[in-house]
Amino acid sequence: MERPKVVILGAGYGGLVTAIRLQKKMRGRELDVTLVNKHDYHYITTHLHMPAAGTDHHDHARVAIADLIDPRKIHFRKSTVLEIRPEHKEVVLEDGILSYDYLVVGLGSETETFGIPGMREYAMSIKSINSVRFIRQHIEYMFAKSKVYPKRKDYLTFVVGGAGFTGTEFVGELADRVPVLCRTYDVDPADVRIINIEASPSPLPPGLPVDLVEYGMEVMRRKGVQYRLSTVIKACTEEGVVLGSGELIRAGTIIWSGGVRGNALLQEAGFEVQRGRVKVDSCLRSYQYPNVWVTGDCAIVMSPEGTPYPATAQIAVQMGTNAARNILQTVRGKELRPFVYDYKGTVASLGRGEAVGLLKVRKVKGRFAAFLKKCIDTRYLFLIGGLPLVWKKVIFKQKYMERSRHVPN
Amino acid sequence: MERPKVVILGAGYGGLVTAIRLQKKMRGRELDVTLVNKHDYHYITTHLHMPAAGTDHHDHARVAIADLIDPRKIHFRKSTVLEIRPEHKEVVLEDGILSYDYLVVGLGSETETFGIPGMREYAMSIKSINSVRFIRQHIEYMFAKSKVYPKRKDYLTFVVGGAGFTGTEFVGELADRVPVLCRTYDVDPADVRIINIEASPSPLPPGLPVDLVEYGMEVMRRKGVQYRLSTVIKACTEEGVVLGSGELIRAGTIIWSGGVRGNALLQEAGFEVQRGRVKVDSCLRSYQYPNVWVTGDCAIVMSPEGTPYPATAQIAVQMGTNAARNILQTVRGKELRPFVYDYKGTVASLGRGEAVGLLKVRKVKGRFAAFLKKCIDTRYLFLIGGLPLVWKKVIFKQKYMERSRHVPN
Numbered sequence: 001m002e003r004p005k006v007v008i009l010g011a012g013y014g015g016l017v018t019a020i021r022l023q024k025k026m027r028g029r030e031l032d033v034t035l036v037n038k039h040d041y042h043y044i045t046t047h048l049h050m051p052a053a054g055t056d057h058h059d060h061a062r063v064a065i066a067d068l069i070d071p072r073k074i075h076f077r078k079s080t081v082l083e084i085r086p087e088h089k090e091v092v093l094e095d096g097i098l099s100y101d102y103l104v105v106g107l108g109s110e111t112e113t114f115g116i117p118g119m120r121e122y123a124m125s126i127k128s129i130n131s132v133r134f135i136r137q138h139i140e141y142m143f144a145k146s147k148v149y150p151k152r153k154d155y156l157t158f159v160v161g162g163a164g165f166t167g168t169e170f171v172g173e174l175a176d177r178v179p180v181l182c183r184t185y186d187v188d189p190a191d192v193r194i195i196n197i198e199a200s201p202s203p204l205p206p207g208l209p210v211d212l213v214e215y216g217m218e219v220m221r222r223k224g225v226q227y228r229l230s231t232v233i234k235a236c237t238e239e240g241v242v243l244g245s246g247e248l249i250r251a252g253t254i255i256w257s258g259g260v261r262g263n264a265l266l267q268e269a270g271f272e273v274q275r276g277r278v279k280v281d282s283c284l285r286s287y288q289y290p291n292v293w294v295t296g297d298c299a300i301v302m303s304p305e306g307t308p309y310p311a312t313a314q315i316a317v318q319m320g321t322n323a324a325r326n327i328l329q330t331v332r333g334k335e336l337r338p339f340v341y342d343y344k345g346t347v348a349s350l351g352r353g354e355a356v357g358l359l360k361v362r363k364v365k366g367r368f369a370a371f372l373k374k375c376i377d378t379r380y381l382f383l384i385g386g387l388p389l390v391w392k393k394v395i396f397k398q399k400y401m402e403r404s405r406h407v408p409n
Numbered sequence: 410m411e412r413p414k415v416v417i418l419g420a421g422y423g424g425l426v427t428a429i430r431l432q433k434k435m436r437g438r439e440l441d442v443t444l445v446n447k448h449d450y451h452y453i454t455t456h457l458h459m460p461a462a463g464t465d466h467h468d469h470a471r472v473a474i475a476d477l478i479d480p481r482k483i484h485f486r487k488s489t490v491l492e493i494r495p496e497h498k499e500v501v502l503e504d505g506i507l508s509y510d511y512l513v514v515g516l517g518s519e520t521e522t523f524g525i526p527g528m529r530e531y532a533m534s535i536k537s538i539n540s541v542r543f544i545r546q547h548i549e550y551m552f553a554k555s556k557v558y559p560k561r562k563d564y565l566t567f568v569v570g571g572a573g574f575t576g577t578e579f580v581g582e583l584a585d586r587v588p589v590l591c592r593t594y595d596v597d598p599a600d601v602r603i604i605n606i607e608a609s610p611s612p613l614p615p616g617l618p619v620d621l622v623e624y625g626m627e628v629m630r631r632k633g634v635q636y637r638l639s640t641v642i643k644a645c646t647e648e649g650v651v652l653g654s655g656e657l658i659r660a661g662t663i664i665w666s667g668g669v670r671g672n673a674l675l676q677e678a679g680f681e682v683q684r685g686r687v688k689v690d691s692c693l694r695s696y697q698y699p700n701v702w703v704t705g706d707c708a709i710v711m712s713p714e715g716t717p718y719p720a721t722a723q724i725a726v727q728m729g730t731n732a733a734r735n736i737l738q739t740v741r742g743k744e745l746r747p748f749v750y751d752y753k754g755t756v757a758s759l760g761r762g763e764a765v766g767l768l769k770v771r772k773v774k775g776r777f778a779a780f781l782k783k784c785i786d787t788r789y790l791f792l793i794g795g796l797p798l799v800w801k802k803v804i805f806k807q808k809y810m811e812r813s814r815h816v817p818n
Contacts, residue, residue: 131554131592137546137553144546147539185542 003032004331007100009081011037011065012045014295015106017320020384023073025328034075034098036091042067042384043129047377048314048351049166052255053173054139054181062129065390068083068375068385081107083270086289102291102327105266106320109297109311110257110276118236121257126166135255139174142252143185154250157193159241161233162258163203165312165348168216170255171196172351175223179189189224195249196220197228197241199258204356206310206349212356215365219350233258246349260311262298274300282338283326284319293327295319301339315341317380347373384396412441416500416509418490420446420474421454423704424515426729427736429793431481434737443484443507445500448656449474451793452538455722458758458788458805459576461541461664463548463584463590469802471538474489478792490516492680495698499627510738511700511736514675514705515729518706518720527645532665535575544664548583551661552594561683563659566602568650569644571667572612574721574757577625579664580605584632598633604658605629606650608635608667613765614757615719621765624774628759669720671707683709686720691747692735693728702736724750726789756782804809 006022008015019035041062050056069076083092090099111127113119124135139158142143146155149240158174160167175194182189196203204216217227232244240251262276271286277300280284284299286292300308309315320341329336347357347369355369364372371395374394381389415431417424428444435442450471459465478485492501520536522528533544548567555564567583569576583610584603591598605612613625626636641653649660671685680687680695686709687695693708695701705725709717718724733746738745756766756778764778773781783803790798 129595130553134553134557137550141546141550144539144543148543186538 001241002100003029005099006033006102006327007098008033008035008104008106009084009091010106010108010296011035011039012106012296013107013112013316014298014320015104016042016065016068016321016384017317018104018106018293018295019074020068021324022327023070025324026073031327031331032075033073034077034100035065035069036077036079036093036098037065037079038078038080040076040078041129042068044377044380045127046380048126048132049169049173052126052130052134052135052170053177055173055177055352058133058136061132063381063385063389063393066279067389071344075082080196081265084265086269086271086286086292089291099293102293102330103289104293104295105263105278105298106296106316107263107265108293109260109262110264111256112261112275113256114259116233119233119256121133122236122238123161123254126170127258138253139177140181143181143187145252146187146191147185152252153191154240155252156187156191157195157240157249157251158253158255160194160196160255160257160396161241162256163196163198163227163229164257164308165205165346166397167196167198167255167257168204168220169349170257171220171225171348172223172354174256175220175225175285176351178224192224193253195226196223197231197233197243199230199232201230203227203229205346207346208348208356208358209363212314212358212363212365216348216350219354219356230300235286237263260297266294266298281398283336284323284339285326293323295323301341303341309341312346313380314344317383318342347376349373384389412438413510414508415442415511415736417442417444417513417515418493418500418506419515419517419705420444420448420451421515421517421705422725423707423729423732425451425474425477425793426726427513427515427702427704427733429477430730430733431736432479434733435482438482440736440740441484442482443486443509444474444478445488445502445507446492447487447489448538449485449487450538453479453786453789454536455789457535457537457541458578458582460538461526461535461544462578462586463545464586464761467538467545467661470541472790472794472798473688474519476798478803483734490674493674495678495680495695495701498700509700511702511739512561512698513702513704513736514672514707514733515547515704515725516672516674516707518669518671520665520672521670521684523668524748525642525644528634528642528665531645531647532570532663534665535579543624547662548586549590552590552596554637554661555596555600556594561661562600563649564661565596565600566604566649566658566660567662567664568658568660569603569605569664569666570650571665572605572607572636572638574614574755576605576607576664577613577629578758578772579666580629580634581632581758581763582644584629584634585760587633597638600726601633602635603633604635604660606640606642606652608639608641610639612636612638614755616755617757617765617767618772621767621772621774625757625759625765628763628765632760654777669706675703675707693732694735702732710750712731712750718750721755722789723753726792727751756785758782 008019041064043062051058051061054233079093111125142155160171178192204213213323235242240249242248253269267273278294279300280294284293326336345359347355349355353370355373356365417428452471456470460470469546488502520534551564569580572710587601613622642650643653644651649658651657676682687703688709689703693702706720735745754768756764757765762779764782765774
């Protein structure tokens with residue numbers, strides 16, 4: 001008898017957790033599971049703001065998939081997905097075709113540029129290990145370049161478009177990194193500008209109470225961050241960003257964290273999407289293809305109030321757990337369990353030792369919030385890799401942090 | 410009674426050693442000495458190939474002038490020289506005018522591009538702390554960029570024009586650095602190309618015997634360096650270098666170490682120059698202005714055979730010592746001592762633990778030559794800063810070297 005074939009596309013939060021839960025919960029060789037991912041590592045997207053700014057090593061934001069997956073239970077295939085053919089129950093990879101009985105799509109998101117001209121060419125986004133290594137090196141390159149072209153003060157202007165979760169966390173780290181880079185490159189800190197541009201009148205992740213937003217802005221301002229609120233970016237050019245007012249801010253670095261949309265492959269495959277994301281049923285399956293689960297940023301899950309939940313790591317992890325369980329229930333011919341989102345809260349880092357957030361409804365800020373943030377990060381590592389991973393990523397990591405702040409002589 | 414005013418322009422090998430020798434040898438407050446330098450540090454040009462490749466920290470190639478100069482004897486002025494007016498015995502700085510009785514010009518060299526189109530715009534040169542920090546970051550930036558634009562293999566091609574002393578030493582370090590960068594950026598080493606282009610049929614510093622050149626080339630080839638000998642660069646473009654044959658080598662990085670000429674300020678001041686360098690008398694003074702000493706790369710010193718000595722750190726240091734002595738002899742109304750070059754040999758590094766060279770006429774190579782090279786470097790540090798400097802730069806340095814080769818996790 002053929003075992004049911006499960007193919008999981010993407011080893012982000014949703015896909016990886018699905019795989020790990022299947023690995024744990026399936027009986028013997030109940031399923032034939034293949035996990036497909038472009039890289040041989042999983043990256044911790046919520047941590048990418050640190051390597052992007054250079055305050056942590058990128059290796060601390062990724063985990064080798066081989067360290068998490070038991071090859072006797074899950075077959076890992078390093079490949080890039082080119083096409084999904086839900087009507088043929090197959091997936092086209094760059095190096096072959098995979099057929100499936102059940103599919104889990106966790107292919108994550110893409111940058112949403114809202115059609116702003118030049119954004120794709122001149123702005124960088126915090127989205128992968130490759131992109132954050134590039135951002136980190138770009139920033140440092142600008143410091144080095146500013147000393148060779150001393151008249152180009154714009155090389156030391158860093159514009160971040162979007163002051164939501166990612167934008168805020170990145171700006172906090174960048175502001176922490178600047179003094180170190182100034183010492184390394186003999187740059188006058190007064191020449192460096194960090195400008196965070198936000199279309200809405202209020203920065204920081206949406207949903208935070210006003211007093212926490214004010215606290216967060218004050219922390220950022222003390223670090224030298226300038227806010228331009230209620231301000232839209234009309235275009236990006238080689239010189240910098242053009243604001244809605246027509247003002248040009250000359251900048252050597254533009255980081256765009258203004259929005260994401262679901263992976264384009266879903267729309268190309270004929271799924272009905274909204275901003276690239278697929279609306280799923282109560283058990284996270286496509287309405288069109290009930291043998292296709294969609295997790296993480298690719299999916300839209302509606303709250304009981306009828307509004308979509310924001311795409312976060314927290315919900316993606318819970319979706320992975322639910323998808324794994326429901327695949328097993330389906331194979332075993334049992335009743336599916338609807339997905340219920342257990343919102344635990346939101347904590348946004350503001351750089352070293354500072355954070356703001358909500359635990360359910362309780363406000364947290366400062367050192368305590370920063371400590372909580374670390375606990376949340378550590379809890380996730382424990383979830384996917386147990387104590388050995390916590391040891392490797394949390395304890396060992398401190399060494400690099402000290403180093404990256406050290407300037408010899 | 411007014412003390413004779415001595416102004417020293419430039420704190421490179423020639424200028425700094427002149428200052429330090431004057432500081433040591435003058436009696437009481439015999440002279441009013443001012444040392445002018447663009448930066449508040451002296452850099453060790455012969456060491457710059459390492460920070461340029463990223464195998465050592467740039468701080469290990471520089472020394473704070475305040476650590477070397479006694480402010481009671483030498484006045485240090487951080488400023489940029491705009492103009493020398495030898496007929497008025499004055500120097501125009503960016504922030505004022507200095508008059509002098511005796512002048513020492515040690516303003517170093519500039520890149521000689523031989524009029525090759527695009528060289529100034531698209532190639533970088535190993536010439537200062539600022540330039541090598543830029544080169545180091547440019548190299549690393551190319552590795553990061555290659556992962557974001559995976560089709561652009563040219564980002565991983567590094568062209569070095571000139572296989573003389575500096576070119577060879579830099580290429581050796583770069584080849585050592587590549588494996589570390591490949592690991593950090595998940596780059597396949599087979600995609601990286603280091604191409605050293607040399608117009609003459611033989612690489613490595615001129616004057617080495619054939620067997621040492623062959624040994625050196627073999628060491629380099631084992632590290633993956635490709636030589637293109639008897640090959641001229643016709644132009645540099647945004648894409649790469651165009652060879653004499655018309656062939657285009659696409660490259661994201663072009664380093665030019667094909668030649669230097671004396672600082673342009675000398676010619677602008679009316680000194681008779683050859684490739685920007687001033688021919689000096691037997692006591693290192695300008696033939697036109699006997700109160701002007703010229704040291705280091707700005708001067709041409711003729712050997713007894715009638716050919717000019719090559720511009721090296723070794724000769725610059727000896728020139729500084731002679732200039733200081735002869736300024737004191739002049740002030741004291743005593744007879745000047747002609748400059749006699751004591752050639753001790755040449756050792757060129759080929760990267761970690763490898764070097765080739767001549768000690769007078771004795772051939773050295775391999776680990777022993779690399780050890781000798783370190784001794785030569787250390788001897789210079791001792792000469793200018795005594796044991797404390799040796800401790801700081803040689804002993805402490807090891808820490809960074811280990812770090813720069815370490816890839817976390």
